[in-house]
Amino acid sequence: MTLTEMIETFKTKLSPSKIIGSLEKAASFNDEPGNGSGENDQGVDEKNSPYIYPADNSVKSSGITRTTQNEKDPLIKLTDVWKIYQMGEIEFAALKGINLEICEGEFLVVLGPSGSGKSTLMNLLGCLDTPSEGTVYLNSEDISGLDESELARIRGQMIGFIFQSFNLIPTLSTEENVLLPLEFQEEDREIARKKASYLLEIVGLSDKKKNLPSQLSGGQRQRVAIARSLAVNPPIILADEPTGNLDTKTGDYILEFLDGLHEREGKTIIIVTHDLDLVKYATRVVYIRDGEIEKIEDRRKNGSSKKKEPDMN
């Protein structure tokens, strides 16, 4: 399967019933503290989903030549990856020889203390940066040497981002924020608007379309960020401390929703965090310290091992 075919496959995978399943799986957003009474969005009409793609609505080719054709190959693979920051004459190695394979459908939590290299790693996983040494493969294709415009195109098709600080554009409305990645993909304006509406309905914010981010609660802003991250139906959702600015209850709603996307739609979820509580959602936990992987805990052993207590050793 080529990268383009893979993108197509993932696009068609976003069936309304699945995404509605995620909504049901998540403890309803309508109960989130601080929500107005107008946020009850039960009864999303799956027949009207804009995520049923006509055959000719294809994504443009990534332009990358695939090197292998094995579907069992990891979705993301890092081989002896180093990231060295240069500050004048001083060099600092933020990542030191990282080897990591992430398979399709994983819920990976990267856990480490402040300064351990989590954000640096996330930038590499998310094609936001390239390694100083070593190789990053996305779907078996070496992306380490790509230029920024090529990386941007891959990011736009393959990865949805969720950040601690939400990273919404403050001067754009809720709806316009969700429309942004679709416009980047040169999506037809009318279809794009339908998709934005649909996603805002799913995250329970249909009545906040015209609000600016400053007119939303923290939890609502993160829900807009989730809707935006899903706009192009990427196979990978990458989240950097997604609950860092939220109270525990609201943060739990966000995590339950991400868990639903993982369980029901097979999205590959990668979260970097220092919060041990998030480990309970993970299929695997990567413990990182001083730029190195300390250990990897596989929580899939013995069937479903999610929600068990993290390995503290």
Ligand SMILES: Nc1ncnc2c1ncn2[C@@H]1O[C@H](COP(=O)(O)OP(=O)(O)OP(=O)(O)O)[C@@H](O)[C@H]1O
């Ligand atoms: N642009 C840069 N130039 C120089 N050093 C950097 C740069 N970015 C990060 N570092 C250093 O690399 C190390 C890892 O930083 P990184 O931001 O990846 O850590 P982190 O685990 O995400 O930390 P936190 O949880 O506090 O966000 C830190 O020591 C940091 O000071």
